[in-house]
Amino acid sequence: MMELFDIFASAGLWAAVLRIATPLIFGTLGALLCERAGVLNLGIEGIMTFGAMIGWLTVYQGGDLWAGLLAAALFGGLFGLLHAVLTVPFGLSQHVTGLGITLFASSLSYYVFRLAVPVASSPPTIEPFQPLRIPLLSDLPLLGPALFNQTAPTYLAIAAALILSYILFRTPLGLAVRMTGENPHGAEAQGVNPVAIRFGAIITGSALMGVGGSFLTLSAFNSFFPTMVQGRGWVCIALVVFASWRPGRALFGALLFALFDAYQLRLQTVVGKAVPYQVFLMIPYILSIAALAVMARRARVPQALMQAYRRGER
């Protein structure tokens, strides 16, 4: 029984939490930004897959790791542009368009990957981001390896949460985004261009999703394989609700989720034989569903979420 608690005392657990959380932080922030402007982006799962693929491929073809990250952001933004064109001026169903983007982006990433890399028995690898040891601080017990011995994109993710929080709640631009998500007609009456705001939010948000995906291949792991995103995008969509559309809480939610995930991974080794490993792997998905059920009625949804905005049409 004590073993179940001993896991919490291991530095490895806490170091893993931030690592597992990083793609979720990027993805959740991206989805949150889109939804704050009133557009649900279910393209996230496919955009993360494409980000993982293109980031890896860029480095595999001789690019710099940061070039890989940038490529993931760029292509994420391009898929975001596609989603924006279909859902904003045309006002198509955000549910179905997003799913279409996911199916398109993920199958396209497998297609491009197979074209670039012929079938091999073991997938080719790259040299991923190395942890940045922050001197002195990383020697602290428990906290040191957890907080101050991570790869650069992890620090970037935490910074992104703080920056997004600042922009959304402390700048005129953020106010315009939130107004567009609450009431685009009212926003327009105040001189805000809801169409431009929605385009900007979806493209930027999708770029963040792409970066989140690329973390999987550029830092957490060193090669790409199909279905590696494993529903992380859908978890992010659930985390946005859990976070009540606030970046700070999104950061907290992603970390909490990652803690459960890291814990179940270690739990498997402790009670491995008694319980089938699939039960542990189910926990993250079931937790996401449970979080949705608890938060759905309490959360304050952006009022114009999933409402198409056409000028002069109610």
Add this chain to the structure above:
Amino acid sequence: MRFERRAHRPLILVVLAPLFAIGAALAIAGFLIALAGAPVLDAFWQILKGAFGSRLGISETLTRTTPLIFTGLAAAVAFRARLWNIGGEGQFYMGAIGVAALASGIMAGWPPVAAIPVAMLAGAIAGMVTLLVPLGLRLRFGVDEVVTSLLLNFVVLLFVSMLIEGTLKDPLAFGWPQSVPIPEAAELPELMARTRLHAGLLIAVVAALLVQFVQARTRFGMQSRAAGLNAAAARFAGVPLGVTLVKVACLSGGLAGLAGAIEVMGVKGYVTTDLSPGYGYAGIIVAMLAGLHPVGVVAAALFAAVMFVGADSMSRGMAIPTYIADVTVALSLLTMLLALFFTQYRIRR
């Protein structure tokens, strides 16, 4: 330039929309094939030849069409009522494992007349129950069923994986994770000798006609369409929304469960975790391409199956990854959404 809503949808545009969508998707796919440095027209010719060029090709295409009709119908009936069932993949696997568990457990020695209908019913019920979870969460807690049904897909796949590595594991499969085979009595008869084509195709077509009848001619069909068109107005007119949605979920989940059951009973005979190459997700595309029309689903499912089977055979001869089929089918969903838009709106300067 702006868009103006049409007073009514011209029938000619409604009929042309899927053809335009497929044409546009194929054009973009052609561009991707050209990028890979292969001759485009030749590649498309190889796809057609692979799907229709031989007895085996035709039978494979029709075999692939069967589950797509079911998952397409499942998505179509749900979407009509604005129940966003994206969990077709999970319901497919629950149907499959439901049949495997029941048939291998108790059906040894049953006559086929009893075994086949009972097995199909078991698969359908397993699919229903799977969809009632996200619907229950929506009705009780107000949770958007899109995300929950998507997340459930992963839970179900892990559950199936657990069963076929545990309780239902086939001890004779040399350690491969697969379920015990179903008894012969529960297997569907084959339609073409020495191929994988089975009677499931006929059941699928009959199901499409039945769903068409239910939607067009019954009170439940009218209520479910009303719930989708305008939930508030439907409630005002006395449609019991909750009950209607539960019935829709039973129909939709049941159809997706049947897809999995029939795949096991007709093709494989047992369950593995790669039983479905994404039939549940492809069903959403099939439903949209069909304009949510049950009979159209059969045609749209055939298109998707042609792409999958044809691309498989094409990629053996050319250096084009078989994923081109998935890309084309996914693209046709996006182009179809656009085409549908122009059946409802016109461009005004």
